[in-house]
Amino acid sequence: MKSELIQISDELFLKLGRMITEKYGIKMSAEKKIMFQARLQRRLRELDIKSFDEYARRLFTTEHDSVEISILADYISTNKTDFFREKEHFQFITDHVLPEIFCEKQTNSFFQLKLWSAGCSSGQEAYSMAITLEEFMQSRNFRFDYSIVATDISGRMLKTARQAVYPMSQVEEIPLEIKKRYFLKSKSLIDKKVRIVKNLRDRVKPAYLNLMDNVYVLDTQFDLIFLRNTLIYFEHQIQQQVLTKILDKLKIGGYLFIGHSESLINMNLPIRSIAPSVYVKINT
Numbered sequence: 001m002k003s004e005l006i007q008i009s010d011e012l013f014l015k016l017g018r019m020i021t022e023k024y025g026i027k028m029s030a031e032k033k034i035m036f037q038a039r040l041q042r043r044l045r046e047l048d049i050k051s052f053d054e055y056a057r058r059l060f061t062t063e064h065d066s067v068e069i070s071i072l073a074d075y076i077s078t079n080k081t082d083f084f085r086e087k088e089h090f091q092f093i094t095d096h097v098l099p100e101i102f103c104e105k106q107t108n109s110f111f112q113l114k115l116w117s118a119g120c121s122s123g124q125e126a127y128s129m130a131i132t133l134e135e136f137m138q139s140r141n142f143r144f145d146y147s148i149v150a151t152d153i154s155g156r157m158l159k160t161a162r163q164a165v166y167p168m169s170q171v172e173e174i175p176l177e178i179k180k181r182y183f184l185k186s187k188s189l190i191d192k193k194v195r196i197v198k199n200l201r202d203r204v205k206p207a208y209l210n211l212m213d214n215v216y217v218l219d220t221q222f223d224l225i226f227l228r229n230t231l232i233y234f235e236h237q238i239q240q241q242v243l244t245k246i247l248d249k250l251k252i253g254g255y256l257f258i259g260h261s262e263s264l265i266n267m268n269l270p271i272r273s274i275a276p277s278v279y280v281k282i283n284t
């Protein structure tokens with residue numbers, strides 16, 4: 001039997017939407033009401049709550065509210081991602097970024113490259129970065145050290161990023177040679193899964209970081225930052241603030257990658273465009 005859809009009033013949607021934008025930057029325009037209502041049905045049932053008013057009381061009045069607000073953000077955020085999504089970026093790293101970095105540096109295993117996947121979702125972006133670096137080292141027959149920080153607000157997505165276990169269907173497009181080198185196959189023939197090999201899992205550090213935080217508590221400056229398909233969900237003014245903080249964490253001469261459908265037009269930022277949706281930080 002189909003259970004009845006619990007409805008949210010325009011007024012309450014506006015109030016909750018404002019809270020979400022304030023805390024996570026995600027814009028909650030009126031068109032999102034249906035999506036919001038639909039996605040929260042399961043959460044209300046889990047809590048045995050019969051109306052959005054009751055849910056709001058819980059959100060705003062109990063000592064659990066901050067936990068519940070983060071669960072709410074998890075339900076309404078879009079986590080779509082893929083291995084080698086927007087693959088031109090990974091090709092650009094292989095063809096331009098790494099050759100440029102390593103023609104200037106004395107290459108040895110002590111040199112460390114630092115990367116950040118901001119808004120990493122379930123980790124496929126960070127592992128695609130790791131595979132790109134490993135393949136470059138293999139093709140050039142030398143090694144350098146690297147680490148990748150992968151951050152998000154979604155506890156569910158970060159858990160998957162840590163486990164690094166994915167449905168086999170997600171790696172169908174990846175060439176067989178790459179799959180053999182970097183993915184382990186599950187034994188089950190019914191529930192076919194793959195897991196990233198341990199030496200790559202050790203390189204990627206998933207962690208909670210809200211891009212709305214005033215300061216990003218990361219004790220390092222990065223060579224490469226991916227901030228892709230995340231800004232698009234934020235208000236324009238918030239995008240500019242987030243980018244300013246992101247760029248504070250990028251070395252001068254470091255590379256910033258944004259999503260192909262995102263734009264930095266009319267933003268006053270210390271960057272120079274070098275390829276579609278790829279920027280270098282400049283000294284101002």
Ligand SMILES: C[S@@+](CC[C@H](N)C(=O)[O-])C[C@H]1O[C@@H](n2cnc3c(N)ncnc32)[C@H](O)[C@@H]1O
Pocket residue numbers: 023024025026077078079080081082085118119120121122125151152153154157209210211212227228229230233259
């Ligand atoms: C569509 S996914 C993009 C994943 C990946 N970067 C890609 O391009 O495939 C957007 C991610 O941004 C995260 N996100 C949304 N608001 C955020 C915030 N305020 N701070 C950090 N991450 C956030 C979401 O949880 C989601 O996992």
